[in-house]
Amino acid sequence: MIIFRLIAIVLFFVTAMPVPGFSLSVQKKPVPQQTPSFSLFPELQNKIDPKVFTMALAGYHSLKQQGKVARDGLLTIIDFNRPSVDERMFVIDINRGRLLYSGLVAHGSGSGENYAYSFSNQSGSHQSSLGFYTTGQTYDGRNGYSLRLLGMERGINDNAERRSIVIHGADYVSHDYIRRTGRLGRSQGCPAVSLDSYQEVIDLIKGGSCLFIYHNDVEYTSASSLLNPDIARFQAGYGGQS
Known part of the structure; x- marks a missing residue:
C-alpha cells in the first residue's frame, strides 16, 4: 500500500512539472453575444414598448451579421402603433444605453389619419412601409435636406428608393x-419629421444605421425574414435576399 502511494505522489509531481518546449493551451468556448435587456435602458422605460424594442434589436443584429449595418450601435425605432400626436420616433445608442432623440413623425396619407393602419410597398399608394431599413446618403431635393432610406425586406419595403421614401422636414409635423x-x-x-429637428435627426442617423418602422401588423410580422429565421433560411436556399 505504501509503495502504491509513493508511486502516485511521484506521478503527480512528474505530470505537474513543465516540459521544456511544450505548452498546453486550453481552448475556451466563445461566449455567445447577449441581447441587452430592456431594463438596461432606463430612458426608454416610459417611451418604448419592450416588445417593439426586442423586435428592433433582433432585426438590427440580423442585419449586422449580414454586414448591412455600417454604423454600429445606432438604432432608430418608429412606432406606428402610436397616434401621430405622440412622440413615436426614437434614436437609441444601444452600446451605451442612451436615448439620443425622441420626437414626432408623420405617416403616409394613405395609411390613415391620426393612427396608421394600412401599409404598402407600392408606388402611388401614399402609404408608409413597415420593416427594417438602413439609412443612405443625404441630398437636397424638393423637400430640402433629406435622407435616403434603403428597404431591407423584399416585398415589404424594398421599393423605398423607387418610391423616394426619405426622411425630410415638414411644416405639418409640429405641436402647433x-x-x-x-x-x-x-x-x-x-x-x-419636424422642421425644428430634421437636420439634427438626419445628421445623427445618416450613413448606414438601422431604422425599424413598426406596427402590430400580423401580415408583416409573419412575413419578415429578419424576424423569422425559417423564412430567412428558405430565401437563402433559393438565392433570395432578405
Whole structure:
C-alpha cells in the first residue's frame, strides 16, 4: 500500500512539472453575444414598448451579421402603433444605453389619419412601409435636406428608393399643427419629421444605421425574414435576399 502511494505522489509531481518546449493551451468556448435587456435602458422605460424594442434589436443584429449595418450601435425605432400626436420616433445608442432623440413623425396619407393602419410597398399608394431599413446618403431635393432610406425586406419595403421614401422636414409635423387639427399632417409615405429637428435627426442617423418602422401588423410580422429565421433560411436556399 505504501509503495502504491509513493508511486502516485511521484506521478503527480512528474505530470505537474513543465516540459521544456511544450505548452498546453486550453481552448475556451466563445461566449455567445447577449441581447441587452430592456431594463438596461432606463430612458426608454416610459417611451418604448419592450416588445417593439426586442423586435428592433433582433432585426438590427440580423442585419449586422449580414454586414448591412455600417454604423454600429445606432438604432432608430418608429412606432406606428402610436397616434401621430405622440412622440413615436426614437434614436437609441444601444452600446451605451442612451436615448439620443425622441420626437414626432408623420405617416403616409394613405395609411390613415391620426393612427396608421394600412401599409404598402407600392408606388402611388401614399402609404408608409413597415420593416427594417438602413439609412443612405443625404441630398437636397424638393423637400430640402433629406435622407435616403434603403428597404431591407423584399416585398415589404424594398421599393423605398423607387418610391423616394426619405426622411425630410415638414411644416405639418409640429405641436402647433396638432393643436389646430387634432393630428399631424401626413406625407406621401415618407417618415417626415419636424422642421425644428430634421437636420439634427438626419445628421445623427445618416450613413448606414438601422431604422425599424413598426406596427402590430400580423401580415408583416409573419412575413419578415429578419424576424423569422425559417423564412430567412428558405430565401437563402433559393438565392433570395432578405
